[in-house]
Every structure is written in structure tokens, then in C-alpha cells.
Amino acid sequence: MILYIKYMVSLRCKMLVKEELTKLGLHYVIVDLGTVEILEDITREQHDELKKNLLRSGLELLDDKKGILIEKIKAVIIEMVHYAEELPVTNYSDYISEKLGYDYTYLSNTFSEVKGINIQQFIILHKIEKVKELLLYEELNLTEIAFRLHYSSVSHLSNQFKKITGLSPSYFRKLKIQRTENLENM
Structure with a gap:
């Protein structure tokens, strides 16, 4: 499954994203250029929790295709x-x-x-x-x-x-x- 996250291309942001995924027990393959590829399907609860936690760090989980x-x-x-x-x-x-x-x-x-x-x-x-x-x-x-x-x-x-x-x-x-x-x- 691929998720799209709005963040600046920086090591700090990549580390924050990886940390939040790990907290939720999600295993990532790639975290790069606003794209996160994870191994498993994400539940609605995990999605909402990830979105909330990323927002607290100044990052945004994108859901709309144009965005x-x-x-x-x-x-x-x-x-x-x-x-x-x-x-x-x-x-x-x-x-x-x-x-x-x-x-x-x-x-x-x-x-x-x-x-x-x-x-x-x-x-x-x-x-x-x-x-x-x-x-x-x-x-x-x-x-x-x-x-x-x-x-x-x-x-x-x-x-x-x-x-x-x-x-x-x-x-x-x-x-x-x-x-x-x-x-x-x-």
C-alpha cells in the first residue's frame, strides 16, 4: 500500500515519518519524496491515528488525488x-x-x-x-x-x-x- 505525506524533503522529516509508522506497527519499504510504501494494508484507525500524529509534527497525510x-x-x-x-x-x-x-x-x-x-x-x-x-x-x-x-x-x-x-x-x-x-x- 502506498501513502502520500506532505513533507519537506529532509532527513528530519523522513525520520519523523518512519518513527510514526513504527509506533503504529506499520512496516515501511520506502519513505521518500512524500511517498511512503508500507507492506500491509492500513486500517481506518491506523490511518486516522497516523494522520493525527503527523499533523502534530507539522506533516500532513494527503487523501485527495489533486493534493x-x-x-x-x-x-x-x-x-x-x-x-x-x-x-x-x-x-x-x-x-x-x-x-x-x-x-x-x-x-x-x-x-x-x-x-x-x-x-x-x-x-x-x-x-x-x-x-x-x-x-x-x-x-x-x-x-x-x-x-x-x-x-x-x-x-x-x-x-x-x-x-x-x-x-x-x-x-x-x-x-x-x-x-x-x-x-x-x-
Whole structure:
């Protein structure tokens, strides 16, 4: 049996889910990307108890099909942007469609209907978060970041960054340096 749980892709969340399943005597095969595969069928009482316990931990057991699909789309995008060594070389729509086994138009329409933004906008928001992270680590310059995240140019990345954050990437990095210096001078 497969259960769908809304949680961030993190070791802590995975551990919480595993702990709650174990408490209920449920044996899991996989706990990954919002999907939990358990060996046995779950009773209504176990389902309700799991749902209640997960909610207390800030996690949500999903029951509706659209909600489940949205969480799967989000998980694929978050994994792709934040955790993959490299972004896919195919276009994102093909990648997401292939990964989830659905037609991209269906995925896109469902996502837009439920979230109020389209998949491309969601990807852009996460790419900008990744740019911020890479800027703060100061290991890569803007050209390297643009290349790594498949921007067509540094100016394209800069324009998108400014549109989303209101700041240029260089000013964002400069603010981080100023904050660091201020903390060191305290």
C-alpha cells in the first residue's frame, strides 16, 4: 500500500515519518519524496491515528488525488533544483512529465488550478532560492551559477533575480558580506 505525506524533503522529516509508522506497527519499504510504501494494508484507525500524529509534527497525510499530485510535482522540482548534482539537460516539462508518468499539460493545468501559479513560475522561484544559496556560499561566481542552473546568460539570471527579490545578485551578496562584517565587529 502506498501513502502520500506532505513533507519537506529532509532527513528530519523522513525520520519523523518512519518513527510514526513504527509506533503504529506499520512496516515501511520506502519513505521518500512524500511517498511512503508500507507492506500491509492500513486500517481506518491506523490511518486516522497516523494522520493525527503527523499533523502534530507539522506533516500532513494527503487523501485527495489533486493534493497528492501537486505534492509530487513540487517534490520533483525541489529535488531537481536543490538536490540534484546537475539540472536535467532535457526541458523541464519533459523531465517532470517523464518522472511522474503524466502528460505535462495535465500536470500544468492541475498545478495552476490548485496553486495559483504555473509550474514554470514555481521552478523560477526555486531556482532563485538556489541562486541565493550559492551566492551566500561564495564558492561560485555569477557566471558559474548561471551555467550551473542553465540560464542562457548572466544577464538573464540577473534580471530574473532582480524581478523576484528586488535586488541585483551582486547587491544581495554585498549585503551578506556587510552583515558578516557587522557581526564580526560586535
